[in-house]
Amino acid sequence: MSLLTLLFFSSLLSLSKSTPLKPHPLPILPLPSSQQLQWQLGSMSMFLHFGPNTFTDSEWGTGKADPSVFNPAHLNATQWVQIAKDSGFSRVILTAKHHDGFCLWPSDYTDYSVKSSPWRNGTGDVVAELASAAAEAGIGLGLYLSPWDRHDGAYGKTLEYNEFYLSQMTELLTKYGEIKEVWLDGAKGEGEKDMEYYFTTWFSLIHQLQPGAVIFSDAGPDVRWIGDEAGVAGSTCWSLFNRTDAKIGDTDPLYSQQGDGFGQDWVPAECDVSIRPGWFWHVLESPKPVAKLLDIYYNSVGRNCLFLLNVPPNSSGLISEQDIKVLKEFRELKNSIFANNLALKGFINSTSVRGSQFSAENVLEEGLDKYWAPEEKQKEWELYLEFRDPVSFNVLEVQEPIQMGQRVASFHLEMRNVESGKWERVVRGTTVGFKRLLRFPRCESQSLKLVVEKARADPLISYIGIYMDKFSDSGRNSSKITITRALQEELVLNDS
Known part of the structure; x- marks a missing residue:
């Protein structure tokens, strides 16, 4: 290998080592102690x-x-x-x-x-x-x-x-x-x-x-x-x-x-x-x-x-x-x-990523230290889960890294219909915070999409879980989410 080639690769290595990471997003007040x-x-x-x-x-x-x-x-x-x-x-x-x-x-x-x-x-x-x-x-x-x-x-x-x-x-x-x-x-x-x-x-x-x-x-x-x-x-x-x-x-x-x-x-x-x-x-x-x-x-x-x-x-x-x-x-x-998070069996992706250390894969690791962060100034905040085979589930778990403040005001989960190929809404929620668990009638799909609709700032997601709860009544009405007047006011704020 020539001296010129060695210098070229050495400069590339030096450049890669010195490339700074994208900073963490700014926490949004108030914050927990x-x-x-x-x-x-x-x-x-x-x-x-x-x-x-x-x-x-x-x-x-x-x-x-x-x-x-x-x-x-x-x-x-x-x-x-x-x-x-x-x-x-x-x-x-x-x-x-x-x-x-x-x-x-x-x-x-x-x-x-x-x-x-x-x-x-x-x-x-x-x-x-x-x-x-x-x-x-x-x-x-x-x-x-x-x-x-x-x-x-x-x-x-x-x-x-x-x-x-x-x-x-x-x-x-x-x-x-x-x-x-x-x-x-x-x-x-x-x-x-x-x-x-x-x-x-x-x-x-x-x-x-x-x-x-x-x-x-x-x-x-x-x-x-x-x-x-x-x-x-x-x-x-x-x-x-x-x-x-x-x-x-x-x-x-x-x-x-x-x-x-x-x-x-x-x-x-x-x-x-x-x-x-x-x-x-x-x-x-x-x-x-x-x-x-x-x-x-x-x-x-x-x-x-x-x-x-x-x-x-x-x-x-x-x-x-x-x-x-x-x-x-x-x-x-x-x-x-x-104990059995079905999401771990899937491949995850997102509409955008703030930087390599904020990738969608972070939401499959328990803990608050790592999280997915979208690129700034985006109109869509979505995470996708793709499975090799259809999975059956009736519980969704979502967590935010609350040390960065509570952000999400509303979100929903969609699945792709196995027969028609069209996206269908499964369940909708409002706030997330440290942990949100939503139950709904049993579903089956190979493709899921978590959509954050409204947030106080760019949403950050630290964990996603998909589970099958065989013991809860799948027909219960308590999984239905109603937008209260207070939330409607929050959504107006977040539209501005």
């Missing part, structure tokens, strides 16, 4: 309602029950945590104090706690045992400290009670290691004493003591309530929200369910529901069937939310065998559907 991202990636959490109500067959205790009623002879926090972990839950959240004011830890600020009970001869600490079990299992710990306290005499004296409340909160956030979530509400019974909760001060102290924790309430600041206790989010569900338009204890349920496509704050939603009719364990109640849990999963995690399922320990201090059986069936059923 690192804590909010970690929370959303967890997908499911387990709530543990436990206390004197468990022994008195109550939901809202009066604060007058004798501490001696609390005596869970076989309490095993390791069992709670292991069941949560085995069932796919990323964290557990305990009612450290419910409305009755009874504390599941030996608080220095009241005697109405486990230290006055016969359990562990008055030396027990449920919070400590759960914290230790969660840390050992590698799952997160969250705590609920009820603002409403029906036992303590300071309740109704605003300054005195807020001091008392924050002292107890400080105990919980400084004695039990890392806390991943602090769960709050505006609880106050009808006709109760006039009482103002200093929420802004509470939030500041919580973030100071546990900077890695997210705070849940009707209005955030980090995670919002979905607005119902059925575990169902709106078919349109933005993580965008205006905290100034929400008030703890007095937020429009529809606003909570849908979020706000024009929102200035990132406040994703959490869907709470109990596995049983009540929040506390009752001997005559039974858990929901597995089909119902799967339906809730589709309507919570599958609508850009976190699924918070309450599984109350019984009066022995254990999660009941009935509940364990249903949770095991739920895990197996969910895995049987989502």
Whole structure:
């Protein structure tokens, strides 16, 4: 080989090495914090309602029950945590104090706690045992400290009670290691004493003591309530929200369910529901069937939310065998559907690509780090899947890389008719966010097309899944998507 040829190839190699990559697109505000991202990636959490109500067959205790009623002879926090972990839950959240004011830890600020009970001869600490079990299992710990306290005499004296409340909160956030979530509400019974909760001060102290924790309430600041206790989010569900338009204890349920496509704050939603009719364990109640849990999963995690399922320990201090059986069936059923992504069997392409590192193939890799990005200023945003043989499916999964902001406002899936060769619409959705799951009657095709119709900025897609759910009713109407007035306003915005 001549010197001239060597120089030529050397220059080409040098040029290829120095060619810069196309930059990532600009994130679109608002953006999630690192804590909010970690929370959303967890997908499911387990709530543990436990206390004197468990022994008195109550939901809202009066604060007058004798501490001696609390005596869970076989309490095993390791069992709670292991069941949560085995069932796919990323964290557990305990009612450290419910409305009755009874504390599941030996608080220095009241005697109405486990230290006055016969359990562990008055030396027990449920919070400590759960914290230790969660840390050992590698799952997160969250705590609920009820603002409403029906036992303590300071309740109704605003300054005195807020001091008392924050002292107890400080105990919980400084004695039990890392806390991943602090769960709050505006609880106050009808006709109760006039009482103002200093929420802004509470939030500041919580973030100071546990900077890695997210705070849940009707209005955030980090995670919002979905607005119902059925575990169902709106078919349109933005993580965008205006905290100034929400008030703890007095937020429009529809606003909570849908979020706000024009929102200035990132406040994703959490869907709470109990596995049983009540929040506390009752001997005559039974858990929901597995089909119902799967339906809730589709309507919570599958609508850009976190699924918070309450599984109350019984009066022995254990999660009941009935509940364990249903949770095991739920895990197996969910895995049987989502472990087989049919899209992985296909060849994927797109109408355009921003750069080589943003190729369509990225949507077949799990995770948010890689994603498909179209070329800028395009009129069409489409991804195509081609299969060697026809595939049967009835579930679509779409994910956005939410660290770049939530973008998609509407999209649909089409398939090419095997006989006519014409494209036919399969299903339509509105928002995507972290994860969107859509169910529809069983389809069969070799060619699929995902079309993003409207978005706040160039859409970014991090994952696509095509699945066959043999257990859901293919004729259900809940898969039909209706464009709400709020969405129509969003579409007008995105047309401009």
